[in-house]
Amino acid sequence: EKPKGVFLVMEGFACRHKIRAGGRRQITAYLVPGDICDLDVALLGAMDHTITTLSTCSVVRIEPDTVAALMDHHPQVARALRMTTLVDEATLREWVVNVGCRSALERIAHLFCELQIRFHAVGLAGDDGFDLPVTQADLADTTGLSSVHLNRTLQELRRAGLIAFRGKRLRILDWPRLRA
Amino acid sequence: EKPKGVFLVMEGFACRHKIRAGGRRQITAYLVPGDICDLDVALLGAMDHTITTLSTCSVVRIEPDTVAALMDHHPQVARALRMTTLVDEATLREWVVNVGCRSALERIAHLFCELQIRFHAVGLAGDDGFDLPVTQADLADTTGLSSVHLNRTLQELRRAGLIAFRGKRLRILDWPRLRA
DNA sequence: CGCCAGGTTGAAATTCTTCAAGACAAGTGG
DNA sequence: CCACTTGTCTTGAAGAATTTCAACCTGGCG
Numbered sequence: 001e002k003p004k005g006v007f008l009v010m011e012g013f014a015c016r017h018k019i020r021a022g023g024r025r026q027i028t029a030y031l032v033p034g035d036i037c038d039l040d041v042a043l044l045g046a047m048d049h050t051i052t053t054l055s056t057c058s059v060v061r062i063e064p065d066t067v068a069a070l071m072d073h074h075p076q077v078a079r080a081l082r083m084t085t086l087v088d089e090a091t092l093r094e095w096v097v098n099v100g101c102r103s104a105l106e107r108i109a110h111l112f113c114e115l116q117i118r119f120h121a122v123g124l125a126g127d128d129g130f131d132l133p134v135t136q137a138d139l140a141d142t143t144g145l146s147s148v149h150l151n152r153t154l155q156e157l158r159r160a161g162l163i164a165f166r167g168k169r170l171r172i173l174d175w176p177r178l179r180a
Numbered sequence: 181e182k183p184k185g186v187f188l189v190m191e192g193f194a195c196r197h198k199i200r201a202g203g204r205r206q207i208t209a210y211l212v213p214g215d216i217c218d219l220d221v222a223l224l225g226a227m228d229h230t231i232t233t234l235s236t237c238s239v240v241r242i243e244p245d246t247v248a249a250l251m252d253h254h255p256q257v258a259r260a261l262r263m264t265t266l267v268d269e270a271t272l273r274e275w276v277v278n279v280g281c282r283s284a285l286e287r288i289a290h291l292f293c294e295l296q297i298r299f300h301a302v303g304l305a306g307d308d309g310f311d312l313p314v315t316q317a318d319l320a321d322t323t324g325l326s327s328v329h330l331n332r333t334l335q336e337l338r339r340a341g342l343i344a345f346r347g348k349r350l351r352i353l354d355w356p357r358l359r360a
Numbered sequence: 361c362g363c364c365a366g367g368t369t370g371a372a373a374t375t376c377t378t379c380a381a382g383a384c385a386a387g388t389g390g
Numbered sequence: 391c392c393a394c395t396t397g398t399c400t401t402g403a404a405g406a407a408t409t410t411c412a413a414c415c416t417g418g419c420g
Contacts, residue, residue: 018277026280027271043263048270083223085265090228092272093208097198100206100279100324135398144280146377151400315366326409352378
């Protein structure tokens with residue numbers, strides 16, 4: 001009945017994903033520095049998905065007892081931890097919306113906006129963008145598009161002057177319009 | 181730092197959904213009898229989505245104090261409640277996969293399988309199917325398809341002898357193949 | 361009887377995928 | 391230092407999946 005362990009991402013970029021028979025992969029979440037994972041994961045018998053790093057990461061493991069003690073003695077921390085799971089769930093819902101009813105262009109723009117805000121929140125993004133160490137294939141598996149179509153849609157965003165994406169760095173050139 | 185209230189679905193069928201500017205709607209989860217919702221929802225300032233009943237429902241509200249007391253004095257219950265949020269999250273991930281990388285046929289089949297198992301678990305489905313009080317438009321908003329395409333894909337499932345869906349009742353005619 | 365929401369159909373237009381090939385950049389071994 | 395490999399990005403063109411529009415059908419219900 002106690003959490004079995006917690007991992008905290010300190011540096012780097014990782015993702016949760018599932019692989020389907022046939023080799024298709026769907027990324028279901030990104031983990032950025034400051035994100036916590038597997039708060040209660042051992043409660044379920046098996047993990048339903050995989051976590052993979054997309055860049056070199058440094059990760060801290062916090063002992064189950066430490067977590068339990070924190071949650072028992074520091075209600076503010078306990079509250080914050082419960083909030084993170086709510087936020088994760090809300091984000092996941094937004095991802096269902098993203099792949100469920102947005103066009104290719106909107107999906108990518110939405111993803112970039114989400115990441116800009118999340119990286120910004122932990123001081124890893126300026127107003128002009130952030131490092132995004134993923135391949136276009138990764139983005140395709142995130143947005144539910146083929147890599148070819150993703151590539152073409154990225155070019156469209158570039159041509160429109162909204163973003164630049166070269167060498168693992170995403171630059172946001174027109175935040176208001178990207179957001180719109 | 182305490183849960184502010186809990187709702188428990190006793191009878192009926194409901195869903196979580198989000199509405200996008202432009203009127204498009206995406207259903208992100210179904211609630212069947214036995215499902216609990218909003219365990220910690222008041223921790224976040226605002227609700228990021230809407231809950232709607234799809235049939236007449238009876239719902240029980242459990243007082244925050246009751247929940248807090250339960251969780252304090254009955255570790256087994258606390259554990260079970262935390263497990264439900266993990267299961268909800270895993271289900272949500274599966275929905276991302278569903279709309280992200282499955283064909284129309286697979287999406288619908290997967291949804292029906294999920295619901296069959298969930299209804300079966302609470303004794304509301306026989307081996308032959310269950311009551312599913314939704315319109316085709318609802319299913320379209322669930323699977324991220326247009327209602328026209330959903331309609332045609334449903335017909336395909338019928339023609340293949342996998343299901344029958346008339347009058348709010350879904351009959352499963354060939355479980356192994358539907359599942360496959 | 362007539363209305364109405366939901367279901368069904370056809371056809372055209374669009375979006376997206378697939379296949380296949382070529383360009384480019386970085387890293388490796390000779 | 392060069393040739394070579396490898397992974398990623400880019401492009402074109404054909405074809406498949408899906409959406410849109412618009413019409414028509416149907417059964418339940420006031």
